[in-house]
Amino acid sequence: MESPLLYGLSLFIADTPWYVMACVPFLAEARLKKGAILLLGMGAGLLKAFAAGLTLALCSNWRDYSTPIYAAHTVLLLLFYLLAFRAHPAKLAYTLLLLQAAATTVNFSASAAVSLLYPGIQISAASTPAYTAAIAAEVCIAYPFVWRFFKGRLRAAFAELPSKSLWLLCLPPVLFLFLHQIFVTSIQKTGMPTSSISLLTLLVLATGLITYYINLRTLLDNARHMRQESEAxxxxxxxxxxxxxxxxxxxxxxxxxxxxxxxxxxxxxxxxxxxxxxxxxxxxxxxxGLPADEGPDWCENRVVNALLKHYLSQAARAGVRLDVKLDLPTGAGVPDTDLCVVFGNIFENAARSAAAAGDGAFLRARCESGESDLVLTVENSAGPAAHGEGLGLRNVEAAARRHGGAARFEEKDGVFYSRVLLQRVPPPAGG
Missing domain, CATH: 1.20.5 (Single alpha-helices involved in coiled-coils or other helix-helix interfaces)
Structure with missing residues (x-):
């Protein structure tokens, strides 16, 4: 007998953890507090479970309404993520497609396991409690691995890859989604046992997940190689x-x-x-007849100092008022290549934006080198040359994460604020 309560509970258990998981790659871009995001994610799962259970209770042909409910809920889910995060649409699309494949794999593997234990029984989320229990168990097993992948490699990929590559990254999941739907619809008409259908579907889904991972790994390695060549x-x-x-x-x-x-x-x-x-x-x-002064030295690090002389001299010629005090030694505990990425992108953007701001423009910068960390703060007038969410700032964020730190950028009341924290590696004793 089909139970609306069991059906709603099954959907809540099967979907809600993945709605929360989709937030992991974007926590650094959150518009709301983490507690509010968690409640909204759980609320999204509860809303779908309630709508599905109510439809089953009220309609004998409730399966006919599953597709409209799924479509409406997907639209609401997208609005939720866009409200909660400053996420690029390509990043959000890939994350949801990847989680859809992971959730479907868990559901079908649970169905295959239960069908082996209960041969001849129609496995359904509305009538088979063992199926719900199997889904819960497999979610608990898979969740830590997916969490680690999303927090590590997927975040790194989102930071490294440009928008065009991210859209291309979405193509394999989309194709596999359509192929999976066609495959399931076709194989169900053959009259094969449920266990065989589940196992074949599981094989297709596993192939898709492996393909997603290889594709992501390849694009990420290529992007890192290109970045390293550019930095060199x-x-x-x-x-x-x-x-x-x-x-x-x-x-x-x-x-x-x-x-x-x-x-x-x-x-x-x-x-x-x-x-x-x-x-x-x-x-x-x-x-x-003496040559003109080339400008002051801004820090002890020669490579970064050459960058700063270039960009700050441009800002000074444009009439920008400079207030720069940087404690950055030669042995900063951070590779010069990454320092060039951080200081070069931030000061290039700051100098250009401040120069476009007109009269009264300013650029204020401080860098403090502690025993274990390095903190850079830059404030500048924000002119028409907006900083935006370009590749340069994404590279700064990626460099900060590589060194156990973080980067935050914000424009407020005509001033652009940049703050970067980097963890230093102390020089060897006697070095």
Whole structure:
């Protein structure tokens, strides 16, 4: 006998954990508090369970209403995630497709297990309590593995991959979803035993999940390889520019030393003739011929300092008021490549945005290097050149996570705030 209460309970147990799991990759982009998100996720599962149980209680042909209920609930679920998180649609689509495949795999494997224990019985969430218990048991087994994957590799993929790659990543799950529906509909018409249908369907779903993982891993490895190559090229270019500037300064110093004795002889002649006015005039002419100052050094780290000189000089020429104090030593405990990603992207965006803000624009930056961490805070006038959610800031977030830290960006009242925390690796003793 079909029970509305059992059916609703089965759906709640089968769906709600996955609704909560879908929040894991986006917790860093949450609009609401974690407690509110958890309650909304559980409420979404409870709403679907209540609607399905009520339909079963009121309608003899309740199965005809399952598809409209599923579609309406999916729309509400999407609205919930868009309300709770600042999630890119491609990220959200891939997460939900992946969880749909995982949940379906759990449900079919539970059905296959129960059908082996109860041969000849029609397995149903509305009439077989053992099926509900099997789903609960398999969710408990699978949940920690999926949680770890979502918190680790999937978050990393979302941080590394551009939007175009994310949409391409959604294609295999979409194709497998349609193939799975066609396969299930076709095989059910063959009259095969329920256990055989469940096992074959489970094989198809397992193949799909393996394909999703391989595809994600391949794209992520390619993205990381491209990023590392780009960072290496940037570092080499900065070092080359720094070397050229150093070589030029050495040549200037050599020329100055060569000419210094001539200037000393000229000054001695002015002094011997007691020609104070001529000496001052000569010094003024000599000072005017000296090369212009290249600007201050902003930190001890040479690679980052070369970046800052470039971007902050652009901001200064645009009239931006600078207030920059950075404690960043040469041995910062963070690889120079990652420091270039963090400081380069943040100061490039800050300088460009502040320069576009017009009169009164400012850029304020502080960097503090503690024993175990490094904190960078930047505030700047937000002009029409918006920072947005571009690839540069995503790379900063990825670099922060690689070093056990975090990055937060916010625009408020015409000011853009950037804050980055990085965990330092202390130098070896005696090093």
């Amino acid at each position: 090229e940037t570092r080499l270019a900065l070092q080359a520019a720094d070397f050229e500037a150093l070589t030029a300064r050495i040549e200037m110093a050599r020329a100055a030393r060569h000419d210094l004795r001539h200037h000393i002889n000229a000054l001695r002649d002015f002094a011997a003739r007691d020609d104070k006015e001529g000496m001052l005039r000569y010094l003024d002419e000599y000072t005017a």
